[in-house]
Amino acid sequence: NAGVTQTPKFQVLKTGQSMTLQCAQDMNHEYMSWYRQDPGMGLRLIHYSVGAGITDQGEVPNGYNVSRSTTEDFPLRLLSAAPSQTSVYFCASSNLQGLAGVSDTQYFGPGTRLTVL
Amino acid sequence: KQEVTQIPAALSVPEGENLVLNCSFTDSAIYNLQWFRQDPGKGLTSLLLIQSSQREQTSGRLNASLDKSSGRSTLYIAASQPGDSATYLCAAISSGSARQLTFGSGTQLTVLP
Numbered sequence: 001n002a003g004v005t006q007t008p009k010f011q012v013l014k015t016g017q018s019m020t021l022q023c024a025q026d027m028n029h030e031y032m033s034w035y036r037q038d039p040g041m042g043l044r045l046i047h048y049s050v051g052a053g054i055t056d057q058g059e060v061p062n063g064y065n066v067s068r069s070t071t072e073d074f075p076l077r078l079l080s081a082a083p084s085q086t087s088v089y090f091c092a093s094s095n096l097q098g099l100a101g102v103s104d105t106q107y108f109g110p111g112t113r114l115t116v117l
Numbered sequence: 118k119q120e121v122t123q124i125p126a127a128l129s130v131p132e133g134e135n136l137v138l139n140c141s142f143t144d145s146a147i148y149n150l151q152w153f154r155q156d157p158g159k160g161l162t163s164l165l166l167i168q169s170s171q172r173e174q175t176s177g178r179l180n181a182s183l184d185k186s187s188g189r190s191t192l193y194i195a196a197s198q199p200g201d202s203a204t205y206l207c208a209a210i211s212s213g214s215a216r217q218l219t220f221g222s223g224t225q226l227t228v229l230p
Binding site (some may be wrong): 042048096 | 151153162166172206208215216217222223
């Protein structure tokens with residue numbers, strides 16, 4: 001199992017550019033989410049998904065879009081990058097239900113460090 | 118709104134010492150509580166997950182407890198090693214479909230050889 005993978009590891013954008021951060025998991029998890037981590041602000045939820053075709057907004061969704069066409073993939077799109085989106089982005093996944101014998105531990109990817117100039 | 122606080126913000130101990138990291142949360146209606154470690158420039162590694170119906174979980178030298186009524190969790194590390202040096206984060210997980218993790222600001226642990 002590769003777990004949760006993210007690409008790229010590093011990215012530098014200019015203001016106004018768009019890009020997609022990739023996230024994939026091979027654990028057949030229904031639940032996937034995106035967080036950003038900023039100094040002094042901690043980790044904050046951007047968007048989440050409880051299954052293919054279902055997405056919803058988290059705490060800080062503005063400026064970001066997501067889609068979930070497959071169970072495995074959950075890309076995060078920056079529509080028009082702004083310096084305020086400079087951050088480290090983490091993708092996470094877990095089983096959705098805390099069923100007996102099934103852990104719903106949330107697993108995080110290694111992160112993407114994004115700088116917007 | 119859930120708020121999570123971790124004390125102390127930083128801790129330095131000699132190798133071999135047992136230590137306790139503290140986490141408190143304001144809303145006791147949590148689904149789960151999870152402890153992570155984060156090494157500099159790296160992602161989050163899950164250490165322990167405590168279901169809301171449980172009082173503690175153990176993994177190796179780590180033991181995490183949960184007291185929902187008082188809004189507290191502790192992470193106990195036995196016989197600390199230099200390799201334990203990292204930032205430790207606790208996260209309260211909300212009920213409902215969002216399953217949002219509300220993180221504390223972390224405790225930066227340094228274990229001196």
